[in-house]
Amino acid sequence: MLKSKTFLKKTRAGGVMKIVREHYLRDDIGCGAAGCTACCGAHEGPALEPQPQDPASSLCPQPHYLLPDTNVLLHQIVSAWRPGTWASVASSLRLPGSLETYVEQEQGENANDRNDRAIRVAAKWYNEHLKKMSADNQLQVIFITNDRKNKEKAVEEGIPAFTCEEYVKSLTANPELIDRLACLSEEGNEIESGKIIFSEHLPLSKLQQGIKSGTYLQGTFRASRENYLEATVWIHGDSEENKEIILQGLKHLNRAIHEDIVAVELLPKSQWVAPSSVVLHDEGQNEDDVEKEEEREQMLKTAVSENMLKPTGRVVGIIKRNWRPYCGMLSKSDIKESRRHLFTPADKRIPRIRIETRQASTLEGRRIIVAIDGWPRNSRYPNGHFVKNLGDVGEKETETEVLLLEHDVPHQPFSQAVLSFLPKMPWGITEKDMKNREDLRHLCICSVDPPGCTDIDDALHCRELENGNLEVGVHIADVSHFIRPGNALDQESARRGTTVYLCEKRIDMVPELLSSNLCSLKCDVDRLAFSCIWEMNHSAEILKTKFTKSVINSKASLTYAEAQLRIDSANMRDDITTSLRGLNKLAKILKKKRIEKGALTLSSPEVRFHMDSETHDPIDLQTKELRETNSMVEEFMLLANISVAKKIHEEFSEHALLRKHPAPPPSNYEILVKAARSRNLEIKTDTAKSLAESLDQAESPTFPYLNTLLRILATRCMMQAVYFCSGMDNDFHHYGLASPIYTHFTSPIRRYADVIVHRLLAVAIGADCTYPELTDKHKLADICKNLNYRHKMAQYAQRASVAFHTQLFFKSKGRVSEEAYILFVRKNAIVVLIPKYGLEGTVFFEEKDKPNPRLIYDDEIPSLKIEDTVFHVFDKVKVKIMLDSSNLQHQKIRMSLVEPQIPGISISPDDISNMNLNGPEKKKMKLEK
């Protein structure tokens, strides 16, 4: 049947538009119930189960389907998605434009009412349809709605209808489900004190008006980690002034949560404040002590000079919430039998969340996930509901899960759809694979990697040609041969973006079959590769560059140490060793050239854990050792990346995926220059070359570690390198490598950027065909954005993992005293680096329940004077390291000063009395009482 309507509409300009629409109502949409004879398989897609499992509901004992209305579906999706508990959801599939259930909007009926009516009609249709299907089975469709009027009308029309709460409560088999319901019904949730704390959020239309007229500013809300009463809003747009607005006090924060997009109103200048440097954590157990908050807010307003004041504002409305499920722990309510508890998220920027649960005692001491449902005006905390129990605090699996979740690392096992695109085993190279591919199996190729590496993505070879020149080849795993554009496997790896290496675990970007087997360039098997082959003379000048897809057969997979041994030992003369020696010689020349051009050699302390093979507990910490062979492999990888970057940019000037490293603004170097000056050294920072040279010269005969420290500091001054699309940017320079153009080509197994680069290069040399997304620079820019985000998150997750394992290590080790160097000096603390463990930590000089020592901080030098001792950057101190578990959620490494001794501040090596380390024990005692 055809519905057609014609109507006239007045346009904004005053003209009259005739709008003609037609809509086809279909008669071929099935009901979706498997085994329904009436619609004989006209239905596609997911089907309803023929016999829904008995959910054991006391309200409706017969088997039934559920038909939730849109609001219920939207808000309760978390609880709905648990197999076996909710019978299959007959979603509104049947609704769009089906002939029997089409509902025309009546005169005076608004769109919402029409939709409600449409869902009721559908429910009715379903019930009649199912009855027709077979008279003897008592299948029923139950309509779930939270709208009271809608429910009443449904009951009137003879449709069994319940509210969500009624239904879930009636499920006798699954009492815990009730906790997972998002609490939306206002009646059941009134808060004792009806006092309104927050001012109302303005509606979106008003906000948009205000933003247009300039009275409000739109920005991203960023809560402060240190102070729960303070936040900043980063204003969107390019205007220079008012880039960052400070918000202070609960009322001004007005229920905004970290990462929300908000609208703020600037306060008059008289009310501007300066960011307070006080650390404040929300610790009150009592829920609604708003008066106390006000006291605290007063505390923030310390007297400051005029020029310290920053633009200050208040949140008037929320443009977009950016809530996600949060990890954290339950703080059980003091009141026994209470079902309402506070949940403390692991991320300190997220406020505590009030949840309702009956299983508080089982959830205590566990890491759990909670989702926020809303934040009413009269509530001090947002309301949420329990989602998932991750496991015990301190368990390695739980903590790993938490850090993966908190850093948004996709770590679920690969779905069936993704795995279906893997090649079938046993896999072999076929005739078809050999098309456009060169056979390089005869070459003496070997790979050099860290020990225990299973995803080998690069291999090298070097041989002398007849004309006396050298042929050098870098062979990279041909991942793009296995991951075809657009399929589920490709989409999943694009989403993951990178492989994440945690201390004891690797979160793969591609399924293991590819990462550790088919793509991994293991020795003595034929593997597909993408080769970059140069002809070089003996002074490492490139004479010819060739890119080709190839088949290789690696002759050896070596570790860095093994390769070094081969190069060094005088009596090894086999092919592999000569090849390695040739490579090493060229690499040295290449490195020298690169450094002459101004490439930086920076340093950051990298730690490696020695794991216990059984328990996977760390037994020893060790900083990574660097050998000549490390730099040999690195040199050729850099060379390959640069060659490929040039080639793809030549071919695709508009949509090459490149990597750039912007030069840092001069102000970034201030710390480094000042620190060096305190040691009578000069660091020039005007160009990368002068920086590299002055870093090389900065050495002190009495203090050999100084140079490394300077390089560590220099690393901290750098900007982040990012991927970008060449058509969207015109600055390609890579500052750190001093290369005009750079990309990532050499690790396609663990980085998605390399896969794209492989595809681009393959098209450029005519070995593969192109596809539309590859030549769409906006799509490419989106990919870059995701990759940059994933890389950053992966880095944070890695650091968090190292931090957690360091804690485990010191937990088993107990307290130790070690030598350390001061990296930074702060107002009330020093940041130290312990070279033995590559560990960095902060030594605080102010403690809560002790008189504050006399601290004098000098910003210029910089130095910190405590009582009579002065601390400079790079001073050598001795610190004691121990695990502080006074806060269960955030266990941390705590350091305190041992040497130089300052009475009242430093502690003697075996003194522990003044440290509050035994928090958990104390708490336990309390519980037992």
Added chain:
Amino acid sequence: MAGLELLSDQGYRVDGRRAGELRKIQARMGVFAQADGSAYIEQGNTKALAVVYGPHEIRGSRARALPDRALVNCQYSSATFSTGERKRRPHGDRKSCEMGLQLRQTFEAAILTQLHPRSQIDIYVQVLQADGGTYAACVNAATLAVLDAGIPMRDFVCACSAGFVDGTALADLSHVEEAAGGPQLALALLPASGQIALLEMDARLHEDHLEQVLEAAAQAAQDVHILLDRVVRQHIWPSPDYPLLQSGPWGCFSPNIPRVSWHRQGWYAPHFMLRTPQLQ
């Protein structure tokens, strides 16, 4: 293409069709008495009228006469009320010139012009309502009109448009789908041989997808052929299978007659076709 979802997750388009389905087609031949051939077609809300005169002697300058074949002269116009905004469209503007040229190319390929040397065939097409796929509607109307005029052709010429959204080819685009800005392809096909009389596409479309879109358009054109064929058979031998078609000579054609009254006069739409699995 922000905002509008042209293809839902369930695979339905904005107006409830599936990707490969045509809009409802109604057509009728012989709407004018004084013309040699005429036809009226509705494809959804797109309505077009075609009139054919000829073959007759060359009008105007004799120099235009072709020694070996007939001259096909096509003129396209669209009514002021045909689009959303009421707008006067003078004859000879760029769009109608181009459309006329395309129609001419299409029909030069289909009409056996060599049978009528030194003569002229006029095809006038007017669009009464434009809701996407005007070229296709014009070609289909003109085919019926040429057949009505009894001018020998190689084959029907059936046209259909196709677009490309989210990796799926959509047949017979409506105005909403055209306005969304995706690639759009118009195809005129000689269905029996599968030869292409005209293929036109503006906007960029990746080479890899072209085949898919082309196939969708060709399939749709084949479907159009089935319908047009039925219309012609109806027109010539009103069969008892279908309600009688009244091929009355209408002195004047008024586009404003509502469809209901057409039904009352016994006019029957040949068919509304959905491409369901049974039909394939």
